[in-house]
Amino acid sequence: MTAIVSTLKSLPFTQLRRNRYFYLWYDGFYAAVCATLLLAMYFSGHQPLIPVWDHRYWLLLPLACHAQILCSVYIHNATHNNFPRSVNRLVGELCGVVVLTRFASWEVIHQRHHRYSDDVEKDPHPVGPSYWRFLIDTIVNVERQLQKIYFDLYGESPETRRYEKNRAYVSYATNILLIATWYVFLGPLAFFLLFVPASVVGFFHLVHFNWSTHNAFSKDGDFKPVNLNHGYYRIGNWLWHGIYMHANHHKRAGMFNPAKMTPSLPITPPPSS
Ligand SMILES: [Zn+2]
Numbered sequence: 001m002t003a004i005v006s007t008l009k010s011l012p013f014t015q016l017r018r019n020r021y022f023y024l025w026y027d028g029f030y031a032a033v034c035a036t037l038l039l040a041m042y043f044s045g046h047q048p049l050i051p052v053w054d055h056r057y058w059l060l061l062p063l064a065c066h067a068q069i070l071c072s073v074y075i076h077n078a079t080h081n082n083f084p085r086s087v088n089r090l091v092g093e094l095c096g097v098v099v100l101t102r103f104a105s106w107e108v109i110h111q112r113h114h115r116y117s118d119d120v121e122k123d124p125h126p127v128g129p130s131y132w133r134f135l136i137d138t139i140v141n142v143e144r145q146l147q148k149i150y151f152d153l154y155g156e157s158p159e160t161r162r163y164e165k166n167r168a169y170v171s172y173a174t175n176i177l178l179i180a181t182w183y184v185f186l187g188p189l190a191f192f193l194l195f196v197p198a199s200v201v202g203f204f205h206l207v208h209f210n211w212s213t214h215n216a217f218s219k220d221g222d223f224k225p226v227n228l229n230h231g232y233y234r235i236g237n238w239l240w241h242g243i244y245m246h247a248n249h250h251k252r253a254g255m256f257n258p259a260k261m262t263p264s265l266p267i268t269p270p271p272s273s
């Protein structure tokens with residue numbers, strides 16, 4: 001019981017620092033939960049959430065996209081312990097299941113982003129002028145960065161390299177189980193027509209957020225956290241708790257809504273002006 005309470009009150013990166021096998025426990029837990037849910041749905045004759053498609057269901061798609069993006073916003077807030085301590089970890093884990101990456105990798109990588117912002121070597125997603133290049137780099141870099149983080153903590157040796165390789169396979173396998181659980185729970189229609197498109201939109205949005213808020217439009221490559229609040233960004237700030245006020249966020253990460261920071265750091269004007 002005490003172990004559960006202490007898990008719920010600490011963040012994955014803290015646990016990884018204390019336990020070099022943390023990820024195997026973490027992935028093992030998720031793999032067991034997903035396998036149990038899959039078996040339960042199979043034996044109980046679970047029916048798809050949407051058995052027959054009705055065109056009115058398309059109206060749910062913008063809501064599903066909004067929910068995906070909100071889960072990214074909340075997982076980010078959970079990463080910074082911005083929810084009450086008793087539920088913070090739980091919110092992070094639940095959002096991690098929705099955005100599919102799960103909380104641990106999200107949090108571990110994001111802590112590194114704050115520590116090494118805009119360091120070309122060490123920031124997990126250092127910004128460059130091209131959005132599409134940045135998107136590809138982000139996908140390629142995540143696994144490499146997770147391994148680097150492990151080597152920073154436990155040293156790089158043939159043994160740790162082998163461990164990390166196996167850990168990556170266990171993580172991939174667990175993710176496949178998680179996706180399978182969503183698929184069986186939602187059924188093919190809700191999965192392919194709502195969940196998958198919303199997940200893709202959510203991912204593209206997250207990458208665009210990471211890119212634009214580090215001054216990607218700077219003509220002289222002055223990449224750093226900035227506050228954006230013009231045009232669509234203003235709507236984004238209104239919908240998603242001030243996420244584009246990113247200079248404020250890097251200054252005071254403990255604020256749930258960085259738009260409320262006083263005094264605010266300057267707001268960056270649109271690129272053309
Ligand atoms: Zn940032």
Ligand SMILES: [Zn+2]
Pocket residue numbers: 076080110114249253
């Ligand atoms: Zn952050």
